[in-house]
Every structure is written in structure tokens, then in C-alpha cells.
Amino acid sequence: MENVWEGERMRVLNEQEQLFISRVLEQKKILYSIAYSYLRSEAEALEVVQETTYRAWVKRGSLKDTDRFAHWLTRILINCCKDELKRRKRLASPGPVPVSGGLQEMTSDRKLDMEQALNGVKPKYRQVLVLKYYRDMTLSEIAEVLGKPEGTVKTWLNKGLKQLRDKMRLRGGLQDGHE
Numbered sequence: 001m002e003n004v005w006e007g008e009r010m011r012v013l014n015e016q017e018q019l020f021i022s023r024v025l026e027q028k029k030i031l032y033s034i035a036y037s038y039l040r041s042e043a044e045a046l047e048v049v050q051e052t053t054y055r056a057w058v059k060r061g062s063l064k065d066t067d068r069f070a071h072w073l074t075r076i077l078i079n080c081c082k083d084e085l086k087r088r089k090r091l092a093s094p095g096p097v098p099v100s101g102g103l104q105e106m107t108s109d110r111k112l113d114m115e116q117a118l119n120g121v122k123p124k125y126r127q128v129l130v131l132k133y134y135r136d137m138t139l140s141e142i143a144e145v146l147g148k149p150e151g152t153v154k155t156w157l158n159k160g161l162k163q164l165r166d167k168m169r170l171r172g173g174l175q176d177g178h179e
Contacts, residue, residue, distance in 0.1 A: 020060060023069050024053050030135055031077050037130040038081035040119065048084055052077040074135070075145050078127065117167035125160030128153055
């Protein structure tokens with residue numbers, strides 16, 4: 001009888017593993033783009049996505065509402081990115097971190113201009129812009145993921161958009177009156 005229970009437990013665990021893997025795979029592109037927006041390095045973004053997957057697997061029992069999986073996973077990713085940025089500061093590299101050519105999907109000059117302009121936006125504003133426009137999250141969802149009041153998120157979004165507009169104007173990417 002004990003073997004029957006053990007077999008059933010293994011079957012359920014395998015189903016949970018498959019569900020977890022499929023849900024993470026559904027999020028992989030957006031996770032990568034968020035990680036890249038923080039770290040500005042393809043290799044480090046990929047490593048952080050891998051670390052995020054590991055941490056999520058270890059902490060999967062703490063997820064109470066499975067409908068919130070994407071938000072929960074995004075929060076873990078942001079924490080991993082912040083950990084990596086702290087690690088970078090501790091190592092205090094002598095020069096600027098090299099920026100790779102950008103996301104593989106970026107093909108047009110306009111997208112490249114946008115990516116470069118986004119580089120110049122303060123990180124706390126950039127994270128709100130990425131979550132809002134790359135992730136299509138609402139302001140209340142962003143506030144929940146970042147653990148900040150919704151008013152703060154609105155302010156950061158507006159300041160981030162202003163910085164982005166200014167950067168695009170300097171690059172010639174925006175014409176006056178065509179915002």
C-alpha cells in the first residue's frame with residue numbers, strides 16, 4: 001500500500017513540475033526583457049532569469065493565489081536583479097558596464113533609439129516603464145509587485161515618461177507636437 005501512495009505522490013509532483021515549467025516558459029521573454037532593462041547585459045539577464053526560476057521553484061509553496069503567478073514571478077525577478085546590482089556595487093568595477101547590442105528582437109532604428117533612450121532613464125523610473133509598457137501591467141499591479149504606493153508608481157511613471165521624451169528629443173527621435 002505504501003508503494004501506491006508513493007507512486008501517486010510522484011505522479012502529482014511530476015504534474016506540478018510540468019505546470020510550473022510551462023508557466024515559467026510562458027513568461028520567459030518578458031522576464032528576460034525586464035532583467036535586461038535592469039542589468040543592460042544579455043548574459044547577466046539570462047543568468048538572473050535562471051536564478052529567478054530556481055528561487056521560484058524553491059519558494060513555490062509560498063504562492064497562495066496561483067492566478068498571481070506572473071506577478072509573483074516578476075517580483076522574484078526584480079529582487080534577483082536588485083541583488084545582482086548590489087553585487088556589482090560591492091565589486092565596484094573600475095569602468096562602466098559594457099552594454100550589448102540590445103534585445104535580439106529589436107530591428108528598427110526607432111526601437112534601437114527607444115532602447116538607448118531607456119538606458120538614460122533612472123532605474124526606478126525605467127522599471128515602472130518596463131512593467132507598464134513591456135509587461136502591460138496596471139498601475140495597481142505595478143505598485144503591488146514593487147511594494148510601493150500607487151501614487152508613487154504614478155509619479156515614477158510620469159517622471160520616467162518625461163525623461164524618456166527628453167532623451168528621445170535629444171536624439172531626434174521625437175518631433176515637437178508629435179508626442
